[in-house]
Amino acid sequence: VAERDAALEAVRFALGAYLKPADAQQAAALWQPVSSGSSSLAGLSRFCRDVAQRFGLQGREAELHLQIIRALQCQKAGGLAPLRGASADDLPKPRLTADHSARTVEAILLALQAHAQEVLGEAFQAMRWRRAIADQLARSRLPAAMMSPALSWLLGSEAELLGVWPVKGAGTHLVNAAYVVMAEWLGPVQADAGLTRIVHALERSDDEALRSARMYL
Amino acid sequence: LAAAVDTLWLVVAGSLVFFMQAGFAFLESGMARAKNTVNVIMKNYCDMCFGAVAYWMVGYGLMFGSNHTGWLGTSAFALQGVPESDHVAMFFQMMFAATAATIVSGAIAERTRFSAYIIGSVVITGLIYPVFGAWAWGGFHGGQGWLKQMGFIDFAGSTVVHSVGGWAALAALLAVGPRLGRFGSDGRPRQILGHNLTLVALGGFILWIGWFGFNAGSAKAADISLGKIALNTHLGGASGAIGAILSMALVRQRLLMTATLNGSIAGLVAVTAGCHVMDPVFALLTGAVAGSLSVVATRVLERRRIDDVVGAVSVHLVGGIWGTLAAGLFRSGDLFNIHQLGVQALGILAAAVWGFGASVIMYRLIDKVMPLRASTLDEQRGLDFAEHYELGYPEFQQEAVHRGKHRG
Numbered sequence A: 001v002a003e004r005d006a007a008l009e010a011v012r013f014a015l016g017a018y019l020k021p022a023d024a025q026q027a028a029a030l031w032q033p034v035s036s037g038s039s040s041l042a043g044l045s046r047f048c049r050d051v052a053q054r055f056g057l058q059g060r061e062a063e064l065h066l067q068i069i070r071a072l073q074c075q076k077a078g079g080l081a082p083l084r085g086a087s088a089d090d091l092p093k094p095r096l097t098a099d100h101s102a103r104t105v106e107a108i109l110l111a112l113q114a115h116a117q118e119v120l121g122e123a124f125q126a127m128r129w130r131r132a133i134a135d136q137l138a139r140s141r142l143p144a145a146m147m148s149p150a151l152s153w154l155l156g157s158e159a160e161l162l163g164v165w166p167v168k169g170a171g172t173h174l175v176n177a178a179y180v181v182m183a184e185w186l187g188p189v190q191a192d193a194g195l196t197r198i199v200h201a202l203e204r205s206d207d208e209a210l211r212s213a214r215m216y217l
Numbered sequence B: 001l002a003a004a005v006d007t008l009w010l011v012v013a014g015s016l017v018f019f020m021q022a023g024f025a026f027l028e029s030g031m032a033r034a035k036n037t038v039n040v041i042m043k044n045y046c047d048m049c050f051g052a053v054a055y056w057m058v059g060y061g062l063m064f065g066s067n068h069t070g071w072l073g074t075s076a077f078a079l080q081g082v083p084e085s086d087h088v089a090m091f092f093q094m095m096f097a098a099t100a101a102t103i104v105s106g107a108i109a110e111r112t113r114f115s116a117y118i119i120g121s122v123v124i125t126g127l128i129y130p131v132f133g134a135w136a137w138g139g140f141h142g143g144q145g146w147l148k149q150m151g152f153i154d155f156a157g158s159t160v161v162h163s164v165g166g167w168a169a170l171a172a173l174l175a176v177g178p179r180l181g182r183f184g185s186d187g188r189p190r191q192i193l194g195h196n197l198t199l200v201a202l203g204g205f206i207l208w209i210g211w212f213g214f215n216a217g218s219a220k221a222a223d224i225s226l227g228k229i230a231l232n233t234h235l236g237g238a239s240g241a242i243g244a245i246l247s248m249a250l251v252r253q254r255l256l257m258t259a260t261l262n263g264s265i266a267g268l269v270a271v272t273a274g275c276h277v278m279d280p281v282f283a284l285l286t287g288a289v290a291g292s293l294s295v296v297a298t299r300v301l302e303r304r305r306i307d308d309v310v311g312a313v314s315v316h317l318v319g320g321i322w323g324t325l326a327a328g329l330f331r332s333g334d335l336f337n338i339h340q341l342g343v344q345a346l347g348i349l350a351a352a353v354w355g356f357g358a359s360v361i362m363y364r365l366i367d368k369v370m371p372l373r374a375s376t377l378d379e380q381r382g383l384d385f386a387e388h389y390e391l392g393y394p395e396f397q398q399e400a401v402h403r404g405k406h407r408g
Helices: A002-016 A021-028 A044-054 A061-079 A100-123 A126-139 A144-154 A170-186 A188-203 A208-216 B002-031 B034-064 B084-107 B114-136 B158-176 B197-219 B226-250 B257-271 B280-303 B312-329 B338-369 B376-381 B383-388
Strands: none
Touching: A002 A021, A002 A061, A044 A061, A100 A126, A100 A170, A100 A188, A100 A208, A126 A144, A126 A170, A144 A170, A170 A188, A170 A208, A170 B376, A188 A208, B002 B034, B002 B084, B002 B197, B034 B084, B034 B114, B034 B383, B084 B114, B084 B158, B084 B197, B084 B312, B114 B158, B114 B338, B114 B383, B158 B257, B158 B312, B158 B338, B197 B226, B197 B257, B226 B257, B226 B280, B257 B280, B257 B312, B280 B312, B312 B338, B376 B383
């Protein structure tokens, strides 16, 4: 049951990048419990086809499939250990961890996304939003080394933003990329107001790390 | 005594024109968001300072130096050791040059880098404005500009000052692009309200007062003609506001104060070319049409996704073009002279080709050397902080988000 719940959570996360939360929940419910002995990915192709048809994602089945696999792998990655017997080149690169800066930046970005969703309502598409931030990042001065963890999180390969996101550096650039997208989607007045509100809310947070949100502006 | 009074009048008038810089600074900063107030004022302040030096060194010579070809002045650079009367002429003209340059600042406010803007401003006061000025007004030190020889009427600079500044503003707008999020993906404009409309109104009043020096000072002497010039100037401004209000009412638009103020400034711009030769009724008509046109032009620019923060193009360029035509149409005792209208149109065309063409090239070159556009991070934080490390209203911005480096 625990494994099934974990798989469901991963599927919901991957679908969240394409669908509104309620739809993602509904779509994830279509995921059939795996029979014992078979792979947890059994039936995934059919599931992706079903979801694509029901939720207007036709033509993106393969992409959906890939994102779900990545989400599942990512979920299991908590216990991921270097592969035994592999050559040095084959060894996975040291896994980034999420420090408090990553948590703060992630919290700001998620709050911005929620704000945009609240304002736009039905018209909001999480995947488009995150893709737009990724596009903006490509045009920004974000250090190349930080691009990969940012994209991995934005595009759903990682469940959380990993790495270190310093103030006046990568962290500030990532928040700015989201601000630019918000200004383009909602207008600069809404973007300023939203950012102000979000920072004030985070500053009142119980989590001490999040209280430093203003530093990222 | 007459020479002394004339000199005194020109110094007073020049000072009034200088005061217009304060009007521009208030009007433009009030129309910008609070986070860009200092930047707008710095641009207005510094383009006048840098421009004064550039105009003294190069601009005045190009514009009013010995001009035997009709195209360019070739003497009076870095003016000194000249008769006393030349000093006051240069003082007065220097203020005009600053006015032409400062028109750009409001148009491209809130997203243009200070250093790039100042370089552009120096080129406008030192080269772009004086070259066209040499064609229309040149010849204090011998010779005459080619447009002047043809009988081009532009008394105080509807085209020479305002249209040339307006063309430069349009070129800058195209080079720098709209503010972040000013237009939606469907092209619909999003309103970005100015932070202080009281300041905007104060700027409008100051500009209007300054305009009496601008136009009446162009008579260059304290003589009987000043009354008509001042009256026509005032009527132009008043009817400009009325024209704008009528236009807004006609299209069932809400009566915006900013558009009303812009209407009066457009009226003042338009009446500038012919205020010395028009009867008051035509000054009134000229201003009213200019005010209406400023409302229409603002809409047209928005539809074309051109983000002119203060409406500089619709006021100075459109008002200047119309006013220059009106000077040919409504010349007292010689109404609707087609030949004169042709000369006026030629002057307008020459200003377009030179003013716009040179400005496009200039801004492209500047953009290649240093980015004209501020970064998105600077736009997010506001240029006050990003460029000047200051805030316009620190007490009220204590809790502002966009403090960037203050807490960093």
